[in-house]
Amino acid sequence: MSTDEQQLQQTGNGSQGRATQDVVTVVLVDDNPVIRMGLRSLLAASERFRVVGEAGDGEEAVRVVRATLPDVVLLDVRMPRRDGVQVAAEVRTWCKILMLTYADTPDVVRAALDAGASGYLVHGAFDAEDLQRAILSVASGSFVLSERAATAMRASWSQPVQDVPPTRPDVGLSARETEVMELVSAGRTNAEIARTCFVSEKTVKNHINHIFAKLGVRTRAEAVSVWLGGATYPSAQGS
Numbered sequence: 001m002s003t004d005e006q007q008l009q010q011t012g013n014g015s016q017g018r019a020t021q022d023v024v025t026v027v028l029v030d031d032n033p034v035i036r037m038g039l040r041s042l043l044a045a046s047e048r049f050r051v052v053g054e055a056g057d058g059e060e061a062v063r064v065v066r067a068t069l070p071d072v073v074l075l076d077v078r079m080p081r082r083d084g085v086q087v088a089a090e091v092r093t094w095c096k097i098l099m100l101t102y103a104d105t106p107d108v109v110r111a112a113l114d115a116g117a118s119g120y121l122v123h124g125a126f127d128a129e130d131l132q133r134a135i136l137s138v139a140s141g142s143f144v145l146s147e148r149a150a151t152a153m154r155a156s157w158s159q160p161v162q163d164v165p166p167t168r169p170d171v172g173l174s175a176r177e178t179e180v181m182e183l184v185s186a187g188r189t190n191a192e193i194a195r196t197c198f199v200s201e202k203t204v205k206n207h208i209n210h211i212f213a214k215l216g217v218r219t220r221a222e223a224v225s226v227w228l229g230g231a232t233y234p235s236a237q238g239s
Helices: 033-044 058-069 084-091 106-114 130-141 149-159 175-185 190-197 202-214 219-228
Strands: 008-011 023-031 049-055 074-075 095-101 121-122 143-146
Touching: 008 033, 008 074, 023 058, 023 130, 023 202, 033 049, 049 058, 058 074, 058 084, 058 190, 074 130, 084 106, 084 219, 095 130, 106 121, 106 219, 121 130, 130 143, 175 190, 175 202, 175 219, 190 202, 202 219
Parallel strands: 023 049, 023 074, 074 095, 095 121, 121 143
Antiparallel strands: 008 143
């Protein structure tokens, strides 16, 4: 690799895993069709990969992954209808997850990894060979971060440890909404929250919509950032 950003930091024991022998099936999830087309072309250049589905938003992503059960899903963070962190939390039991996005802030990277992602690559910090190697590594059980994602995580880890829990934002959440938000911040899916609280998933979604409005956020990742950090999350634009 020619730059530090093109280097991948890999851990794990997947060097002899299944992905080194078999074709790896992949689902592409990004709201930009040009990016999906480019990824499909990159993977088509190798016989090691087979794209079995695509999705342009979070709701569609869950349906496609459920239907195809790929080895790996390449998942954008910021998408319509459902963000990548929410999708990761829902599909993590069905496949390995490699985040592939422009977002590289520590809070977003950590939220994605906490939601179940096995890797995180930032656009512009890898080439085709890096991407293919990362997919194979994630499929075989390794954990992969691009240099920019690793830098973001190091920045997060370098923050001084709090002796007491951070102050939650005073936004008038009800007792039930507070309970739901605690479960969201723990990476629980809507279905898991519904079972824990003995309510329907529709009720959970209503609570989460009210929480988002009170916290002034649009996505699960932003809500977790505000809740755990006790500060306003600046909504980012773009993918």
